[in-house]
Amino acid sequence: MASQPDSTVPYTPSLTKKVLIFLFKGVNKLIAWHKLPTYIGVLNLAAYRYELRQHNLHDVYPSPEYQGTSESDPIPPEFAHTRNSDGLYNNVNQPKMGCVGMRFGRNVSREHTKKPSEEELLSPNPRVVSEVLLKRDTFKPATILNLLAAAWIQFQVHDWFMHTNSTTEKYNVKLPTNDTWSDPQMQVEATQPDTPLDGTNKTSPAYKNENTHWWDGSQIYGSSEVRTKQLRGLAKNGKLEVDDQGYVTFLPRDENGIPQTGFSSNWWLGLEMLHTLFVLEHNAICSELAQANPSWPSEKIFDTARLVNCALMAKIHTTEWTPAILAHPAIEVALNGNWWGVLGEKLYKLLGRVAPGESLSGIPGSGAEQHGAPFSLTEEFVSVYRLHSLIPDNIAFFQAATGAHKKTYPVRGVAFGEARAPLEEQGLDFADVLYSFGINYPGAVTLNNTPDFLRDLHTPEGRHIDMGTIDILRDRERGVPRYNAFRTLFHMPRATSFLSLTGGNAAVASKLEAVYDGDVDKVDLLVGCLCEPLPKGFGFSDTAFRVFILMASRRLKSDRFIATDWNEETYGSVGMRWVQGNGMRDVLVRHFPVLEESLKGSKNPFAPWGKIGKSKEYEGEETNA
Numbered sequence: 243m244a245s246q247p248d249s250t251v252p253y254t255p256s257l258t259k260k261v262l263i264f265l266f267k268g269v270n271k272l273i274a275w276h277k278l279p280t281y282i283g284v285l286n287l288a289a290y291r292y293e294l295r296q297h298n299l300h301d302v303y304p305s306p307e308y309q310g311t312s313e314s315d316p317i318p319p320e321f322a323h324t325r326n327s328d329g330l331y332n333n334v335n336q337p338k339m340g341c342v343g344m345r346f347g348r349n350v351s352r353e354h355t356k357k358p359s360e361e362e363l364l365s366p367n368p369r370v371v372s373e374v375l376l377k378r379d380t381f382k383p384a385t386i387l388n389l390l391a392a393a394w395i396q397f398q399v400h401d402w403f404m405h406t407n408s409t410t411e412k413y414n415v416k417l418p419t420n421d422t423w424s425d426p427q428m429q430v431e432a433t434q435p436d437t438p439l440d441g442t443n444k445t446s447p448a449y450k451n452e453n454t455h456w457w458d459g460s461q462i463y464g465s466s467e468v469r470t471k472q473l474r475g476l477a478k479n480g481k482l483e484v485d486d487q488g489y490v491t492f493l494p495r496d497e498n499g500i501p502q503t504g505f506s507s508n509w510w511l512g513l514e515m516l517h518t519l520f521v522l523e524h525n526a527i528c529s530e531l532a533q534a535n536p537s538w539p540s541e542k543i544f545d546t547a548r549l550v551n552c553a554l555m556a557k558i559h560t561t562e563w564t565p566a567i568l569a570h571p572a573i574e575v576a577l578n579g580n581w582w583g584v585l586g587e588k589l590y591k592l593l594g595r596v597a598p599g600e601s602l603s604g605i606p607g608s609g610a611e612q613h614g615a616p617f618s619l620t621e622e623f624v625s626v627y628r629l630h631s632l633i634p635d636n637i638a639f640f641q642a643a644t645g646a647h648k649k650t651y652p653v654r655g656v657a658f659g660e661a662r663a664p665l666e667e668q669g670l671d672f673a674d675v676l677y678s679f680g681i682n683y684p685g686a687v688t689l690n691n692t693p694d695f696l697r698d699l700h701t702p703e704g705r706h707i708d709m710g711t712i713d714i715l716r717d718r719e720r721g722v723p724r725y726n727a728f729r730t731l732f733h734m735p736r737a738t739s740f741l742s743l744t745g746g747n748a749a750v751a752s753k754l755e756a757v758y759d760g761d762v763d764k765v766d767l768l769v770g771c772l773c774e775p776l777p778k779g780f781g782f783s784d785t786a787f788r789v790f791i792l793m794a795s796r797r798l799k800s801d802r803f804i805a806t807d808w809n810e811e812t813y814g815s816v817g818m819r820w821v822q823g824n825g826m827r828d829v830l831v832r833h834f835p836v837l838e839e840s841l842k843g844s845k846n847p848f849a850p851w852g853k854i855g856k857s858k859e860y861e862g863e864e865t866n867a
């Protein structure tokens with residue numbers, strides 16, 4: 243186990259990197275990165291990343307001691323080579339870094355993250371923004387993706403973060419005249435701020451993460467050691483407990499029907515399916531490890547299988563999901579480069595690592611670095627994942643083997659307690675559900691495409707909420723800068739008018755102008771991102787993408803188990819082969835071989851799959867655009 247550089251060591255780009263940043267600033271005045279030839283575009287993205295690492299990582303703790311030290315929190319021997327469910331000990335020198343309950347960091351300095359006054363928080367009225375700009379008018383599908391892509395990102399988000407709502411403080415959102423909201427008033431719980439640790443916290447509050455910040459599969463394994471033990475239950479050989487009902491394997495349920503998994507809020511069939519799939523994958527890895535290492539105790543099998551499963555999910559996300567939603571040649575090279583290096587997978591597999599750094603041979607094994615701030619996810623990172631418009635109104639369900647259409651359900655009908663309805667009522671199994679998700683479209687990430695299901699959401703905890711209103715309110719409440727300020731702080735030019743923001747779309751510009759009272763600087767981050775013209779092949783905005791350039795690779799680069807301990811000693815030779823030799827397609831086909839045929843019709847498992855048999859005859863908008 244190698245020791246890591248202290249997060250307080252400032253990140254200073256080398257002279258070459260500074261020159262690259264300077265050069266591309268000039269180039270980008272004339273031409274955007276995504277219009278450059280592929281490999282020059284990749285270099286441009288690298289320059290952005292150097293600049294962002296230098297200016298856009300901000301700790302929100304008053305001092306580094308809050309991250310713990312190797313003296314105050316020494317690593318117990320059992321966690322020297324494996325993940326701890328609470329997220330402790332990933333960083334050897336600062337063992338609390340990224341653990342559950344640590345605060346979200348910031349990508350912009352604290353003076354730009356002030357808590358708004360009530361007037362600033364509520365204007366323009368977030369419910370009006372939701373009604374006029376977010377409410378879905380007609381279903382606009384994202385035709386480059388399938389519905390699995392929507393479920394996947396929520397599944398991942400539940401690994402990474404969740405804020406806590408206050409049990410005492412609420413905001414009253416004024417309902418406009420003639421509003422159709424069915425309650426007399428709209429109240430939204432405030433986010434619970436962490437106890438202030440210094441004066442800055444009083445003006446710019448900080449918020450804790452309910453999950454670990456690491457990419458550690460906590461949505462499956464839980465965010466505490468106690469929870470992980472419960473989920474393993476009595477299962478042998480390092481496996482997680484499942485409820486095998488013969489025709490289908492489910493996650494176990496508690497006496498109230500709540501799925502027993504690491505994170506079960508906001509549940510629907512998409513999550514049921516992916517949680518089950520990656521629990522099955524964990525158990526398959528365990529079987530393989532046990533067979534190859536008959537002397538390993540259950541604990542070692544579990545620990546190694548979790549490392550492998552987490553790395554596999556990180557790889558799928560990096561090299562498959564992200565290039566599916568950002569289908570641009572430079573992104574494909576850059577993201578594969580994050581994993582394999584710019585020399586590519588083939589050369590990596592032939593030669594192994596040819597250089598120590600991240601560029602030529604990828605981030606895994608390149609050595610962990612914190613770039614001047616302790617690792618944590620950030621408020622801005624949460625904001626750009628507000629992708630609720632991915633959720634469609636309805637899902638059409640088919641049999642995987644024949645393509646026969648069984649039933650089309652509203653999403654509401656497969657959510658929370660109803661999540662398993664198509665399996666229980668239509669006799670479908672997970673292969674059928676996965677196939678159906680493979681050919682249904684998600685919603686496009688664009689204006690007026692947030693479904694009524696989420697804008698009029700009744701949760702099992704008794705909340706009645708409009709996610710459109712909440713998405714706007716939360717960013718403002720947490721001091722995330724509005725669109726133009728955000729762009730400036732991410733080194734992008736601000737929109738000088740509504741028309742320039744919308745890329746010349748006069749109808750959208752005038753709608754924005756009316757809601758934002760003629761002030762383009764008031765446009766909310768989410769709204770701006772939904773309106774700006776997209777680079778070719780992009781499923782979301784270039785503005786949101788700037789956060790990903792920095793944070794997507796940071797999640798890998800900061801993590802000891804990916805960047806430093808990337809070796810057979812930690813993963814076992816079987817484990818290393820499993821991660822490097824598999825992708826989403828392999829996972830799907832391993833557990834549901836019938837899907838192979840449909841997957842053949844698709845270049846990327848998160849893009850629409852080939853339609854089988856009778857499903858070609860289905861005429862609904864869910865699968866046809």
Ligand code: HEM
Nearest residue numbers: 392395396399403404405508510624627628629630632712
């Ligand atoms: C059935 C589908 C979904 C339901 C029922 C759902 C529901 C919710 C709820 C109730 C919240 C918390 C609201 C609050 O702040 O009080 C939330 C937050 C959030 N959701 Fe969703 N959601 C769904 C799908 C998605 C999808 C597809 C994404 C895409 C990434 C997503 C991303 C987020 C994010 C980023 C947050 C903020 C989390 C935080 O504040 O820490 N959700 N969602």
